[in-house]
Amino acid sequence: ARWYHEGLNAFESNLQGANQLLQQFSDKVLALAADYSEPAQLEQLIAATATAHEQIAAQLEQGRDRLLELNSHRPTEAATVVEAIAATDANPKLEAFLLSVFDHFGVTVEDLGERTYLLRGHGVTTDSFPEIPSDGLVGTFNRPHALGREDVSLLSSDHPMATGAVDLLLGSEQGNCSFGVWADEKDKTLLLETVFVLETLAPARLHADRFLPPTPVRVLVNHKKEHLKLELPELEKGLPHKLLDNPKIGREIIPAMLEAAEAFAHTQAQERIATASAAMTAQLQAELERLTNLRAVNDHVRPEEIELTQAQLAELTTTLAQARLRLDAVRLIWKGDPAAIRG
Numbered sequence: 001a002r003w004y005h006e007g008l009n010a011f012e013s014n015l016q017g018a019n020q021l022l023q024q025f026s027d028k029v030l031a032l033a034a035d036y037s038e039p040a041q042l043e044q045l046i047a048a049t050a051t052a053h054e055q056i057a058a059q060l061e062q063g064r065d066r067l068l069e070l071n072s073h074r075p076t077e078a079a080t081v082v083e084a085i086a087a088t089d090a091n092p093k094l095e096a097f098l099l100s101v102f103d104h105f106g107v108t109v110e111d112l113g114e115r116t117y118l119l120r121g122h123g124v125t126t127d128s129f130p131e132i133p134s135d136g137l138v139g140t141f142n143r144p145h146a147l148g149r150e151d152v153s154l155l156s157s158d159h160p161m162a163t164g165a166v167d168l169l170l171g172s173e174q175g176n177c178s179f180g181v182w183a184d185e186k187d188k189t190l191l192l193e194t195v196f197v198l199e200t201l202a203p204a205r206l207h208a209d210r211f212l213p214p215t216p217v218r219v220l221v222n223h224k225k226e227h228l229k230l231e232l233p234e235l236e237k238g239l240p241h242k243l244l245d246n247p248k249i250g251r252e253i254i255p256a257m258l259e260a261a262e263a264f265a266h267t268q269a270q271e272r273i274a275t276a277s278a279a280m281t282a283q284l285q286a287e288l289e290r291l292t293n294l295r296a297v298n299d300h301v302r303p304e305e306i307e308l309t310q311a312q313l314a315e316l317t318t319t320l321a322q323a324r325l326r327l328d329a330v331r332l333i334w335k336g337d338p339a340a341i342r343g
Contacts, residue, residue: 002042002046003029003042003045003046003049006046006050007045007046007047007048007049007050007053008021008049008050008053009050009053016053016056016057017053017056017057017059020056021049021052021053021056024052025045025048025049025052028045029045032045088156088157089141089142089143089156094141094156094157095115095141095155098155098162098165099117101165101166101169102119102165104169104174105124105125105126105129105165105168105169106123106124106125107119107120107121107123107124107129107132108120108121108122108123112138114140114142114145115140115141115142115145116138116139116140116141116142116145116152117138117139117140117155118136118137118138119132119136119137119138119139119161120132120136120137121136126168128168129164129165129168130160130161130164130165130168132161137153137161138151138152138153139152139153139154139155139159139161140152140153140154140155141154141155141156175329176328176329176330177329177330177331178329178330178331178332179238179239179240179331179332179333179334180235180236180237180238180331180332180333180334181235181236181237181238181333181334181338181341182232182233182235182236182333182334182335182336183236183337183338184335184336184337185336185337187335187336188335188336188337188340189222189223189334189335189336190222190223190243190249190253190257190332190333190334190335191220191221191222191223191228191332191333191334191335192220192221192222192254192257192258192261192330192331192332192333193218193219193220193232193330193331193333194218194219194220194221194258194261194262194265194327194329194330194331195216195217195218195219195327195328195329195330196216196217196218196219196262196265196269196325196326196327196328197214197215197216197217197325197326197328198212198214198215198216198217198269198272198273198323198324198325199212199214199215199323199324199326200212200319200320200322200323200324201319201322201324202315202316202319206312206315206316206319208316208319208320210280211276211277211279211280211283211316211320212272212273212276212320212323215272216328217265217268217269217272217325219261219262219264219265219268220232220261221257221260221261221264222257223253223257225256225257225260227260227264232333235333236338238334238338238341238342239341239342240332240334240341242341242342243332243334243341254332258330262325262327265325266325269323269325273320273321273323276320276323277317277320277321280313280316280317280320281313281317284309284312284313284316285313287309288306288309288310288313291305291306291309292306
């Protein structure tokens with residue numbers, strides 16, 4: 001106890017350089033503990049330990065990166081993040097969406113109150129769905145409730161079951177192609193709504209999604225190949241068979257509409273790529289300048305850090321420029337009299 005207290009001061013302050021002190025004095029401490037016969041040996045060990053402790057503490061103090069310490073605590077930014085998390089928790093859209101996804105895949109959902117549900121996987125329609133324990137999973141969208149109960153999982157957007165279910169839904173062909181009717185007896189128009197996904201193919205180490213995450217690009221065109229910017233009402237269900245019975249619609253008009261939609265999507269994609277590239281360049285150039293300036297006054301900034309940032313800048317510039325568009329979903333819409341397309 002005296003060695004811990006007088007030699008290391010471990011009871012009154014945080015012990016700095018513990019690993020180095022252990023390597024330096026462990027054999028002596030164990031030997032003295034095994035054969036303690038002369039008190040003078042303990043006094044010498046305590047004095048030597050105290051001296052070494054002071055030297056190591058001084059070295060660590062000189063090596064502190066005070067700029068990093070000051071920059072690591074930003075209460076204003078932290079408060080903004082906390083507010084954003086609280087707003088997300090209070091938003092009911094995620095809850096409604098995930099419950100719909102669970103229902104789509106046959107998960108049995110039992111309402112337990114306080115935005116809390118018991119999920120059972122007995123009726124799941126696919127083996128690829130994230131595994132649910134045999135006795136079910138109690139999940140909640142109420143963060144305080146989850147924090148107060150160890151047996152209740154918080155169903156946030158990054159919960160493994162939520163991400164797995166959404167990935168399964170997005171990776172399936174369900175809903176990729178559909179047909180709807182916009183009832184309007186005064187018009188007769190064929191519309192094609194397309195959703196492309198703009199995505200980058202990059203190594204995970206680059207974290208390219210910081211600047212250009214997979215981004216949906218929605219394009220709506222009419223049979224005249226005109227780009228329309230309008231919000232669609234809630235569409236009625238219908239069957240496209242009568243429309244597609246017309247060979248010209250299936251072989252000429254729809255392919256031409258799809259080609260036009262892809263051209264419009266490509267234009268939008270280039271704008272988003274340019275914006276992402278500008279943001280990436282500004283951020284990494286600023287980081288390069290910061291590291292270069294720090295290197296001039298602080299030898300703790302290694303040349304490898306600067307070289308790594310330069311390499312990331314070059315790779316990300318190429319990666320973002322090569323981002324691709326992928327057609328993810330199409331919806332054919334008849335705007336006109338619903339009776340006109342009934343068989």
